Amino acid sequence: MTLNNSFLPILLGSDMNAYGMARAFHEAYGIKPLVLGRMNLSATQDSKILDFQVIPRLNEQDVFVPALIKVASEHPNQKLLLLACGDDYAKLIIKNKQELLPHFAVPYIDESLMERIVLKENFYEICEQYGFSYPKTALCTFENKDEFNMDFTYPIIIKASNSVAYWNCSFPGKKKVFVAHDVAEKNAIIKAIYESTYKDNLTIQEFIPGDDSFMRVLNAYVGKDGKVKLMSLGNPILEEHSPEGIGSYAAIINTFDEALLDKVRFFLEDIGYNGFANFDMKYDSRDGEYKLFEINLRNGRSSYYVTASGHNLMQYVADDHMLNIPQQLTYAKDKHLWMIIPKGVLFKYGKEGPLLDEARQLIEEGKVTNHLYYSEDFSPKRWVKLTLNNLNYYRKYKKYFNNKGLS
Numbered sequence: 001m002t003l004n005n006s007f008l009p010i011l012l013g014s015d016m017n018a019y020g021m022a023r024a025f026h027e028a029y030g031i032k033p034l035v036l037g038r039m040n041l042s043a044t045q046d047s048k049i050l051d052f053q054v055i056p057r058l059n060e061q062d063v064f065v066p067a068l069i070k071v072a073s074e075h076p077n078q079k080l081l082l083l084a085c086g087d088d089y090a091k092l093i094i095k096n097k098q099e100l101l102p103h104f105a106v107p108y109i110d111e112s113l114m115e116r117i118v119l120k121e122n123f124y125e126i127c128e129q130y131g132f133s134y135p136k137t138a139l140c141t142f143e144n145k146d147e148f149n150m151d152f153t154y155p156i157i158i159k160a161s162n163s164v165a166y167w168n169c170s171f172p173g174k175k176k177v178f179v180a181h182d183v184a185e186k187n188a189i190i191k192a193i194y195e196s197t198y199k200d201n202l203t204i205q206e207f208i209p210g211d212d213s214f215m216r217v218l219n220a221y222v223g224k225d226g227k228v229k230l231m232s233l234g235n236p237i238l239e240e241h242s243p244e245g246i247g248s249y250a251a252i253i254n255t256f257d258e259a260l261l262d263k264v265r266f267f268l269e270d271i272g273y274n275g276f277a278n279f280d281m282k283y284d285s286r287d288g289e290y291k292l293f294e295i296n297l298r299n300g301r302s303s304y305y306v307t308a309s310g311h312n313l314m315q316y317v318a319d320d321h322m323l324n325i326p327q328q329l330t331y332a333k334d335k336h337l338w339m340i341i342p343k344g345v346l347f348k349y350g351k352e353g354p355l356l357d358e359a360r361q362l363i364e365e366g367k368v369t370n371h372l373y374y375s376e377d378f379s380p381k382r383w384v385k386l387t388l389n390n391l392n393y394y395r396k397y398k399k400y401f402n403n404k405g406l407s
Contacts, residue, residue, distance in 0.1 A: 007322040008078045009033035009314070010071065010104065012093075013085025014052070016340065019043040020304035020371045021085060022050040024314035027307070027376075036071065042389055043372060046382040059088045059164075065096050072103035079322055080104045083298075088164045090298040091118075105321040107224065107275040109297065117271070117295055119161075130267045133289040135282075140202040145190050148204075155181045155207040158189050162200040171196040175243040179207060179404035189406050208282040208291050211351050212239045216290060217249060218264060218279040219303045221316040223327060226274060228265045230316050232306040232332035233257055237350045237359060238341070241400045247280075249302040250393075251339035251346050253358055254309045254332060260290060261331050276317070278303065305338035308369035337362040338369050341393045349397050 009025050011018050014037030022033045026049040035050045038058050044050060053071075057063045072080055082104035084090035093106060094114045100106050116122050127134045138150035139161070150156070158178040160166030171192050180186040190202065208214070217234040234252040239245075268277060278300035280293040299306075299313055306313045311332045319325035337359050339346060350356045362368055372386050 005031075006079060007031075007081060007318065008075055009081045009083060009318070010068075011035045011050075011083050011085055012058070012089035013037055014039060014041040014044045015085060015301065016043040016372060017299070017301045017303065018085040019047070019050070020307070021083065021299070021314055022047070023371055023374050023377070024304065024307045024312050025318070026050075026374075028312050028315040029318065034071070034075075036067075042385055045385065046379055047377055048379070049374065049377045059092065061092070061095075064092050065099050068100060069103055081318060081322055082106050083317070084108075085298070086301075087296060087298070088167070090296070091164065094297065107317055107321055109273055109275065113272065114297060118297065123294065126271075127292055130270075131263070132267075132292045133284070133287075134292045135205040135208055137206075138204045140190060140204055142194055142199045142201075145194055148190065150204055152206045154183075154186075155179050156186065157203075157205040157207055158186065158193075159203050159205075160193070160198060160200065161203045162198075165200050166198050169193075169196040169198040173243075173406040175404065175406075176246045176248075177404065178406065181405075185405060192406055205293075208284050210282065210285060213237055213351055213353070213355050214283045214285070215239065215249070216255075216281045216283060217252065217300055217302065217305075218260075218281070219300055219306050219313065220264065220268060220277045220279075221299075221313065221320075222268050222274045222277065223316075223320050224274060226269060226272060228268055228329060229320070229327040230306070230311055230313070230330050230332065231261045231265060232309070232311060232313075233261065234302070234305050234338075235355060236302075237355050238346060240396075241349075241402065241404075242396045243400065245396075246404060249300075250341045251337065251350065251359070252302055252305040253337050253355065253362065254305065254335050256331070256333045258331065265329075276303075276313075302338065302340075304369070304371040305336065306332060308338045308371065309334045309336035335362060336367045336369065338371070340370055340372065340390075341397075342390055345393045345397050349401055 011033050025031045025033050035052045040052050055067050094108050136152040140148045178189045215236045219232050221230045223229045235255040236249040237251040240248045240250050276299040278296040281290045284291050
């Protein structure tokens with residue numbers, strides 16, 4: 001670990017991703033990043049490796065830029081690297097990029113490219129253009145909700161097209177993602193969503209068969225020269241199953257598929273991408289294709305799996321934008337088990353097979369990381385909170401496992 005006080009990472013968010021990013025900076029440079037959020041969540045509480053500042057309504061446009069410029073003015077002698085830990089902050093950074101650039105290094109794409117790849121309607125056009133497979137998809141709008149139908153069979157996935165607006169709504173039975181098995185269930189879910197404040201589009205997709213282990217997650221970093229520097233593919237063993245956590249990964253083993261990485265690398269470089277990109281996809285055993293769900297314009301919530309395997313994701317962006325250190329292309333291949341759940345939960349709810357056997361082997365070899373537990377950041381208070389939260393996964397999985405309906 002080399003101490004480097006010439007720059008300061010500014011991280012927006014307070015969840016486990018924010019902590020993983022802060023830990024990665026601390027491991028690489030001995031730096032304590034400044035973490036900004038609307039509230040301090042348990043992942044970033046009682047930590048010695050980061051400084052936390054609460055800024056109410058930071059995710060709102062009228063507060064966002066003035067608050068960040070004020071923060072920049074308080075650090076006049078350091079280069080500042082601005083990074084988002086969630087979708088809402090990533091979109092705000094991109095939307096206000098020109099105003100932020102005089103104060104921060106901003107390793108994000110421009111708004112025009114964001115509109116091209118984030119909106120689901122545009123995203124699938126891009127998939128066609130670059131030869132990516134994707135699930136059969138239909139769009140349900142508030143206007144056509146009563147007569148909405150699709151030309152593919154059940155079960156189906158129902159999720160909000162506008163994740164930021166959906167995050168701010170509430171209704172009984174709300175989940176991040178729903179699975180409907182028939183017309184009645186589909187209608188009930190759509191009705192419940194649109195009776196809330198959410199009035200934007202819903203993305204309806206065919207359900208790709210297979211349990212959580214058929215998912216794949218890909219994290220990439222594209223340098224300021226427009227060339228991909230790092231790509232790492234992960235094979236989730238288990239996702240979270242609580243209403244707010246559905247679709248978030250709980251345990252991942254690194255895997256490798258050169259043809260897939262080559263294809264995504266060409267795509268990112270061809271569209272003029274820069275910064276972090278995170279892809280969610282599912283392997284479809286019916287045709288042997290990966291079905292692409294979405295691109296996130298940031299590193300993934302579970303992206304510490306990349307750093308844990310020996311490729312520090314934050315070092316790539318800091319070496320590039322802060323220290324001007326040249327980088328070569330790396331496809332990560334090193335095996336490691338990243339998990340945020342207890343081993344007992346993993347082996348009770350993970351599907352028995354080669355992947356779970358591999359997890360057992362990696363644990364035996366000591367190649368396993370829960371990034372929230374960091375030896376350099378130990379305190380009794382933090383350890384007790386983390387352990388209680390960790391044990392709570394037993395209750396959550398018992399209550400919610402494979403329940404993706406409205407009830």
